[in-house]
Amino acid sequence: MNDLEDDRADYGDRAEAVLDRGGLDALVRALKRRGRTVIGPTVRDGAIVLDELDSADELPHGWGVELEAGHYRIRRRPDGAAFAHSAGPQSWKTYLHPERVRQWTVDRHPVDGPTVRAEEPRIxxxxxxxxxxxxxxxxxxxxxxxxxxxHRDPDYVSRRTGAFLVAVECTEPGATCFCVSMGAGPGVDAGYDLALTELVDASGHRFLCRSGSEEGAAVLAELPRRSADEAVRAAASRVVREAAEHMGRSMPPVDLRSLMRDSLDAERWDDVTSRCLSCGNCTMVCPTCFCTTTEDVTDLTGDHAERWRRWD
Structure with a gap:
């Protein structure tokens, strides 16, 4: 286990309850009362994007997506579901590992000489x-x-340490989703503080919520809720299972590390490179890309300079 891993993986006393839509809004309020900046999906500029939320009303209720290779469109849903869409064009990396971070500044004084100031991580x-x-x-x-x-990154650690994660199990995968073949979904098993499974059926709109950490259980205890019964658990299990059965794609069972190592000279890479526009979109959408470069900038006087780290 690395330094960022906490008690989520081994937390045993898990709480479970059912929330309605009002309970979802209460969850946002409870997190904000604890001084947290709540980030979640919302509709903006014809896409479902991640942004700061003031209430659960800003979630994409009643919106889904059409997703295929080279195609993304949002569409109206008749059921008012908040999370019935596949992953959007952003990832949480945007907040944990921002695109640009200033590392230090230097100012030149005519008498005292240069003064260098390291940039403190933003908490x-x-x-x-x-x-x-x-x-x-x-x-x-x-x-x-x-x-x-x-070689820990202090800025990343400052943003990641203590981040409260509310996971949502997928009930409607996109045509390009393949998490089942990677053992990464559509259900969640660990690494969260709270996990939600959204249900919209003849019994109403509700969320099966279970805790995965002590803080998650404490937050859940503050919310208006009712006990989860076997019917709700069975319904939640069913929608996740159906999502797994309707997965758009699958990865072949190969050793990817060996495949990549042994195909460095494949003509396929030249084909991809010939069509690359250097737009950087692959870096922006990839949830795990961590490659960076540095750039130094100075003002017109030459008395002030800064060093920035940015995605490469």
């Missing part, structure tokens, strides 16, 4: 609402690379 207490199982897996990879070992 943000995040609550991520709507984290998909595949996103949980991606965050664990970033934890291992940027939060573990000898």
């Amino acid at each position: 943000v207490s995040y609550a991520f609402l709507g984290v998909r199982p595949c996103d949980l897996r991606a965050i664990r990879i970033l934890d291992r690379v940027m939060g573990g070992g000898r």
